[in-house]
Amino acid sequence: MTTTREYDCIVIGAGVQGSFTAYQLTKNNKKTLLLEQFALPHTRGSSHGQTRIIRKAYKQDFYTHMMEESYELWAQLERETGIQLYRQTGLLLMGPKNSQNYQDLKNSLQRNKVPMVLLTRDNFSQHIPNMKLIEGHEALVDITAGVLYADRALRSVQGQFQKLGGVIRDKEMVTNISPGPVVTVSTNAGVYRAKSVVITAGPWANKLLTNTGLQLPLQVVKINVCYWKEKVPGLYSMQQRFPCFILTEGEESSEDIYGLPSNEYPGLVKICYHMGSETDPDQRDKQTDKSDIDILQHCIRHCLPGLIPEPAVVESCMYTLTPDRHFVLDCHPTYSNIVIGAGFSGHGFKFGPVIGKLLSELTVGQVPTYDLSPFRITRFNTKTKSAL
Numbered sequence: 001m002t003t004t005r006e007y008d009c010i011v012i013g014a015g016v017q018g019s020f021t022a023y024q025l026t027k028n029n030k031k032t033l034l035l036e037q038f039a040l041p042h043t044r045g046s047s048h049g050q051t052r053i054i055r056k057a058y059k060q061d062f063y064t065h066m067m068e069e070s071y072e073l074w075a076q077l078e079r080e081t082g083i084q085l086y087r088q089t090g091l092l093l094m095g096p097k098n099s100q101n102y103q104d105l106k107n108s109l110q111r112n113k114v115p116m117v118l119l120t121r122d123n124f125s126q127h128i129p130n131m132k133l134i135e136g137h138e139a140l141v142d143i144t145a146g147v148l149y150a151d152r153a154l155r156s157v158q159g160q161f162q163k164l165g166g167v168i169r170d171k172e173m174v175t176n177i178s179p180g181p182v183v184t185v186s187t188n189a190g191v192y193r194a195k196s197v198v199i200t201a202g203p204w205a206n207k208l209l210t211n212t213g214l215q216l217p218l219q220v221v222k223i224n225v226c227y228w229k230e231k232v233p234g235l236y237s238m239q240q241r242f243p244c245f246i247l248t249e250g251e252e253s254s255e256d257i258y259g260l261p262s263n264e265y266p267g268l269v270k271i272c273y274h275m276g277s278e279t280d281p282d283q284r285d286k287q288t289d290k291s292d293i294d295i296l297q298h299c300i301r302h303c304l305p306g307l308i309p310e311p312a313v314v315e316s317c318m319y320t321l322t323p324d325r326h327f328v329l330d331c332h333p334t335y336s337n338i339v340i341g342a343g344f345s346g347h348g349f350k351f352g353p354v355i356g357k358l359l360s361e362l363t364v365g366q367v368p369t370y371d372l373s374p375f376r377i378t379r380f381n382t383k384t385k386s387a388l
């Protein structure tokens, strides 16, 4: 039976960004509905998996500043729920001495007074045993960085949202959005109306935006999430204080390679390439390109001699990339009561709490806490058509 329900706000997509936005809206006393196409929890978007890296190491000050608050908001959620969501491990950052990217990261950490340690070639192996620093590379550690427990975080924020009175309806795919002063959202199970709608649909953002006459320059890629076996179990574990790491692009690869200490699967270390091959989100598993794994194997043979250079487990995830790799946090150019959070470009998880706050501010018409100019839709050359 079709039902019609009225809400202040409807959030479409219960990944990390939609879940935190819905939570923030209920905190602002808005009657909020969170719609998700799949049965929760699921592994078909971008927010699943046990862990993500959290760090302040960014080239752009605006990200580092947003992370200051994000750490506080993660801690606040931990206090509210009594569940540990973050574990400090430090982030080892390595890159060619002559690389602009690495130097920009280092300078940004220094400029923003982020606690860090510069490593030298002489003391590197004392601090990071079982890892080799490539000839011509420099290294530093972003001390406060660490691991976020992703699946646990999603369950926690969705639980808090419901405790505050928010409604989650999963297994409900949004099939149509009719813009207007009151927006009508149709799903395969019902019709809902709200004063405002937030679209946080991850890799499906453009599919949903079609209903509103807007298309963003988003590229969806499939990421092979690779786990590598330790030759001696525990060698690269959190217990042994092995940090998260990022090897910035260089001769070995044109994109970053990143890793997290073994923990989630005992004896297995997650190491991935920060790029993948294009996919349709509904056909993700048809994309079978594994050229990234060759690059990772080369890196593991050179830098991580205690790992077997053959992936033991390969899982799948997706990035939704913008051309400049910055997020989209903005109101729809034609319909100001439709707010868009999209294009998190493979680095959005750590910002979840602060993005939820910003999207909620945009939704209720408050002045956003941060300058959102890097995230505006107008930076792209997009054209809008009137929605049908």
Ligand SMILES: Cc1cc2nc3c(=O)[nH]c(=O)nc-3n(C[C@H](O)[C@H](O)[C@H](O)COP(=O)(O)OP(=O)(O)OC[C@H]3O[C@@H](n4cnc5c(N)ncnc54)[C@H](O)[C@@H]3O)c2cc1C
Binding pocket: 012, 013, 014, 015, 016, 017, 018, 035, 036, 037, 038, 044, 045, 046, 047, 048, 051, 052, 053, 054, 172, 173, 174, 175, 200, 201, 202, 203, 204, 205, 208, 223, 225, 272, 317, 318, 319, 341, 342, 344, 345, 346, 347, 348, 349, 350, 351
């Ligand atoms: C392998 C991997 C490693 C990563 N590592 C890091 C990291 O270390 N640190 C970090 O900060 N970030 C990391 N990221 C990035 C981060 O995970 C993403 O930026 C973030 O999860 C994006 O969340 P989202 O809510 O935008 O998208 P999603 O999680 O994809 O959520 C969108 C949701 O919308 C739903 N939806 C779509 N269409 C509809 C519809 N029509 N009706 C109803 N529901 C719909 C989808 O089913 C989905 O649940 C990583 C990502 C991957 C894939």
